[in-house]
Amino acid sequence: MIEPQNETIIYIYLLGVFDTMVDTVEISRINIRDNLSVDVSVWMNDPDDWDFRPSLSCAGNEFKISDITSGNQLASIELSDEQLEVLQRDRVAELRVKFQVHGMHGSLGKINPIIADGKAKKLATANWKTTQSVDFS
Numbered sequence: 001m002i003e004p005q006n007e008t009i010i011y012i013y014l015l016g017v018f019d020t021m022v023d024t025v026e027i028s029r030i031n032i033r034d035n036l037s038v039d040v041s042v043w044m045n046d047p048d049d050w051d052f053r054p055s056l057s058c059a060g061n062e063f064k065i066s067d068i069t070s071g072n073q074l075a076s077i078e079l080s081d082e083q084l085e086v087l088q089r090d091r092v093a094e095l096r097v098k099f100q101v102h103g104m105h106g107s108l109g110k111i112n113p114i115i116a117d118g119k120a121k122k123l124a125t126a127n128w129k130t131t132q133s134v135d136f137s
Contacts, residue, residue: 025074
């Protein structure tokens with residue numbers, strides 16, 4: 001049987017692991033399509049990192065992406081009046097996420113100019129698209 005103090009230590013350790021999985025989050029572009037579309041680039045520390053659970057919020061004209069697990073703010077950007085109007089109308093935003101891993105993705109020294117011949121050294125990136133509700137405060 002495990003003593004309660006050991007369970008507490010394990011729980012704290014797991015929360016520490018969750019906080020370190022996402023290194024940086026960058027909002028690269030915001031478009032208006034059917035609703036507000038936000039292109040996000042997420043850099044992970046390790047290929048085995050899997051925990052990215054975003055929460056969207058808007059205060060004034062500042063759009064924020066936070067982590068559900070820790071509550072930490074990951075990225076924010078100022079919205080134009082037109083973008084804010086669309087966001088308030090729909091109350092949802094479409095996240096288009098591109099996941100990348102440090103040490104695996106980035107600049108390569110030499111890329112074959114003809115990618116179609118199969119000799120280029122370009123790693124696949126994971127892309128993710130979801131529509132999430134936005135919390136207004």
